[in-house]
Amino acid sequence: MDNKFLESDIPIEQLRKLGLITAGKPDLSKEDIQALISGHRTDLITLRNLNGDGIHIQEMQAKLSLQRDENGHMSIQIHPIYRDAKRHALLLDIEAEQLELGQLVNVMKTYQTPQGKKSWIIEYDPETKEFISSDPDKVEVPEKINHEALSEIQKHQYRHGDVVTLSDGTLLQRRAASRTGVTANRTALIYSLLLDGGTPYLLLKVVDNLMNSRKEQEDPYTAGYRQALNDMESQNKKDMKTEPHRDGEDDHVKIRKLNTENWKAPKR
Numbered sequence: 001m002d003n004k005f006l007e008s009d010i011p012i013e014q015l016r017k018l019g020l021i022t023a024g025k026p027d028l029s030k031e032d033i034q035a036l037i038s039g040h041r042t043d044l045i046t047l048r049n050l051n052g053d054g055i056h057i058q059e060m061q062a063k064l065s066l067q068r069d070e071n072g073h074m075s076i077q078i079h080p081i082y083r084d085a086k087r088h089a090l091l092l093d094i095e096a097e098q099l100e101l102g103q104l105v106n107v108m109k110t111y112q113t114p115q116g117k118k119s120w121i122i123e124y125d126p127e128t129k130e131f132i133s134s135d136p137d138k139v140e141v142p143e144k145i146n147h148e149a150l151s152e153i154q155k156h157q158y159r160h161g162d163v164v165t166l167s168d169g170t171l172l173q174r175r176a177a178s179r180t181g182v183t184a185n186r187t188a189l190i191y192s193l194l195l196d197g198g199t200p201y202l203l204l205k206v207v208d209n210l211m212n213s214r215k216e217q218e219d220p221y222t223a224g225y226r227q228a229l230n231d232m233e234s235q236n237k238k239d240m241k242t243e244p245h246r247d248g249e250d251d252h253v254k255i256r257k258l259n260t261e262n263w264k265a266p267k268r
Contacts, residue, residue, distance in 0.1 A: 004039035005066050005074075014076045018047050031206060032064075035179040041065045041079060043179050044127055063128055079128050088122055088131040099124035099131070105173065105211050106161040108136075121161045125177035132176045136160050139174065142202075144192035146170055146224035147231065163210070168222035173210060183208045188220035190228035201232035 010026060010033070020027045032042040041063040050057040063079040087096050090109040098104040099122070106123040120133045136159040143149060148166050150158065157164045163173045172184040182189065184207045191202040209217050 003037045005037045005068070007033065007037055009066065009068075009074050010036060011074050011076055017050075018076070018078075019049060020045070020047070031179060035181075036064065036066050038181065039066070040179055040181045041125075041177065044081075047078075063125075079125075079130060081127065082129040085124070085129040086131065088133070090120065090133075091122060091131070096124075096131070100126070102126070102212060105175070108160060121176075123161065123175065123177055127177075134161075134176045142191035143194045144228070145172065146190055146222060147192070147228040148224050166224065168224045169218075170222065170224075171210060172207075175208070175211070178208045180204045180207050183210050185210055185213065185215065185218055186220040186222075186225075187217045188225070190225060190232060192228065192231070201228070201235065203229075203232065 012021065012024075012026070015021050015026055015028075026033060028036075028042070028045070032045065035042045042065070044061045044063055046059060046061050047057075048059050050060065061081055065077045065079065067075050067077050069075070085096070085100055087093075090111070091099070091107065095104070095107050099107060106121050108119055108121050110117055110119045112118075119136055121136055122131055122133050124131055139159045141150065141155045141158050145164075146166060146168060148168070150164070154164050156162075158172075158174055161174050163171055165171055170184060170186055170189070172182055172186075172189060174181060175183045182204065187205070187207055189204045189207055191204065193200050193202070207217075
């Protein structure tokens with residue numbers, strides 16, 4: 001659940017070629033930048049005047065994501081809107097059709113490899129008409145959501161893209177096609193992670209609604225959410241520390257924050 005990449009990992013030159021640099025900085029929303037460094041996909045972005053291999057594209061919409069190869073090289077992956085959905089090799093025709101129609105949120109496919117059984121969670125992104133696969137064994141699961149510790153059953157549900165129900169009535173479901181990587185019946189969630197250096201928090205705002213939900217998203221301010229928010233703010237104050245002297249700088253106290261742009265709670 002911690003950020004998969006650093007903001008400095010974003011390949012600026014690639015963004016420049018995509019026309020997404022203004023005054024030397026990425027011309028992306030804070031939410032899209034957070035999606036990139038979290039290992040998720042951005043929302044649809046309009047790209048203009050693209051040139052390459054003798055082809056000129058005046059305008060197209062696509063989602064972006066970051067990828068690091070085995071040599072550590074970072075690149076931007078472009079996920080355009082396909083004219084027709086490309087069927088996934090592991091899916092039966094009926095499964096692919098149900099995903100495309102929104103009758104299924106995801107499908108788990110398990111197959112045998114020389115190393116043993118392997119599973120993939122496959123879902124469909126209707127915006128790009130693309131099937132997305134994710135490895136449940138590599139999904140990072142928070143220890144707590146809205147101050148509630150997840151049971152082993154809930155962690156299993158989270159990894160495998162099932163709906164997780166919290167005691168405060170919050171319903172959430174991991175979804176690779178979503179910019180925050182999760183959907184919920186509330187507009188914001190607070191994740192807590194247990195790391196060696198302490199307990200960092202991640203405030204997810206503008207969370208997409210659960211797929212196929214007929215109900216509007218609810219107020220995020222449950223008792224658990226408020227407690228997690230208080231814990232997050234308290235931890236932020238405790239994280240004050242004196243940094244080592246650097247050339248051209250005086251020693252001073254700074255506040256170390258995680259996901260600084262996302263610290264403020266959403267307005268009611």
